[in-house]
Amino acid sequence: MKKSMIFVTILIIIITTLLSCNNKGNKENENIIQEEIFALGTIIEFKIYDEDSKKAKKAIDESIWRIREIEEKMTINKEKSEVISINQNAGIDFVNVSPDTFFVIQKSSEYSKLSEGAFDLTVEPLVKLWGIGTKDARIPKKEEIDSLLSLINYEDLLLDEKNLSVKLRNKGQAIDLGAIAKGYAGDEVKRILTNNGIDTAFVNLGGNVVTIGTKLDGSPWRIGIQNPLDERGSHLAIIEIKDRAVVTSGNYERYFIEDGKKYHHIMNPKTGYPAEEGIISSTIVSDSSIDADALSTSLYVMGLEKGLSLIEKMENVEAVIITDDNKVYITAGLKDSFKLTNPKFDLIEKNN
Ligand code: AMP
Ligand code: MG
Numbered sequence: 575m576k577k578s579m580i581f582v583t584i585l586i587i588i589i590t591t592l593l594s595c596n597n598k599g600n601k602e603n604e605n606i607i608q609e610e611i612f613a614l615g616t617i618i619e620f621k622i623y624d625e626d627s628k629k630a631k632k633a634i635d636e637s638i639w640r641i642r643e644i645e646e647k648m649t650i651n652k653e654k655s656e657v658i659s660i661n662q663n664a665g666i667d668f669v670n671v672s673p674d675t676f677f678v679i680q681k682s683s684e685y686s687k688l689s690e691g692a693f694d695l696t697v698e699p700l701v702k703l704w705g706i707g708t709k710d711a712r713i714p715k716k717e718e719i720d721s722l723l724s725l726i727n728y729e730d731l732l733l734d735e736k737n738l739s740v741k742l743r744n745k746g747q748a749i750d751l752g753a754i755a756k757g758y759a760g761d762e763v764k765r766i767l768t769n770n771g772i773d774t775a776f777v778n779l780g781g782n783v784v785t786i787g788t789k790l791d792g793s794p795w796r797i798g799i800q801n802p803l804d805e806r807g808s809h810l811a812i813i814e815i816k817d818r819a820v821v822t823s824g825n826y827e828r829y830f831i832e833d834g835k836k837y838h839h840i841m842n843p844k845t846g847y848p849a850e851e852g853i854i855s856s857t858i859v860s861d862s863s864i865d866a867d868a869l870s871t872s873l874y875v876m877g878l879e880k881g882l883s884l885i886e887k888m889e890n891v892e893a894v895i896i897t898d899d900n901k902v903y904i905t906a907g908l909k910d911s912f913k914l915t916n917p918k919f920d921l922i923e924k925n926n
Pocket of ligand 2: 752753754823866867868869870871
């Protein structure tokens with residue numbers, strides 16, 4: 575081949591490659607339908623990738639409707655809800671609830687048992703006393719905390735599966751589904767999007783991420799793990815996932831600082847104080863977002879050793895735990911999909 579011919583051929587290849595890259599970029603941008611709402615006490619962000627924007631919008635609308643329905647039933651921050659009714663009838667009577675609320679309470683009860691009370695849905699009196707994340711947040715007196723500890727006991731939750739009804743054994747007891755309801759909403763959103771024919775989606779429910787499929791080019795979704803010691807939005811690692819959920823519980827979500835000490839929103843039900851078991855962030859990767867949500871809170875309270883040994887017994891569930899000595903522990907299944915991006919942290923890979 576003549577030199578000039580070779581040159582022209584190379585030029586054509588370069589131009590074609592550039593054009594195809596450009597098209598790919600445009601295709602991705604053209605086909606993305608985004609929406610943000612405020613619900614369940616957080617910002618919820620939808621990114622749907624589909625050529626049919628009408629179909630995607632319908633799927634998002636149905637999801638939003640469903641999220642609001644879940645919130646109406648399970649909130650403790652409004653005038654009324656099914657959960658508020660259960661709390662008002664503590665020590666008095668069983669309350670009939672919807673299958674949704676019953677399911678989430680049942681799951682919470684399972685995780686309370688599994689974590690031996692590190693996760694405890696009856697933690698509400700403590701959550702209210704501390705008021706973390708509200709304008710009334712304060713450090714309570716030790717006597718105030720101690721006087722509530724006997725109320726915190728998931729074994730006092732009575733479930734009547736046949737009649738879908740629930741009762742708390744004693745007056746003053748109350749439940750809070752804040753550690754699990756967003757996880758349930760995540761699973762429901764994924765179900766609704768899938769039923770609407772959506773194959774590619776990323777939804778972030780305030781730190782509870784659910785994904786459908788892979789990115790359009792077939793590569794995995796890249797999820798940043800927040801650096802708990804840095805400002806919001808700065809990550810210390812990336813996890814690559816396909817079609818799974820990633821949920822993080824961290825001490826940076828809701829907190830206040832007094833005399834240089836951080837008081838965050840995840841309670842240790844045994845002490846009555848914010849959990850201080852050496853963990854500052856725990857992330858779970860799993861197929862189900864409700865399980866990931868319950869487990870990330872559980873691990874935060876259980877601490878490193880107990881937490882990891884619980885996860886290692888479970889199939890298809892992985893964890894990333896960040897401790898207060900700047901170490902990042904990952905379970906064996908994340909070896910190939912986890913990348914530490916901040917050299918100030920040490921990575922420790924656990925072998926099952
Ligand atoms: P998460 O951010 O998912 O870890 O959930 C934290 C929220 O769950 C808090 O804001 C409380 O409403 C509630 N919560 C706090 N501590 C616990 C606990 N030990 N078990 C269950 N729920 C908790
Ligand atoms: Mg949680």
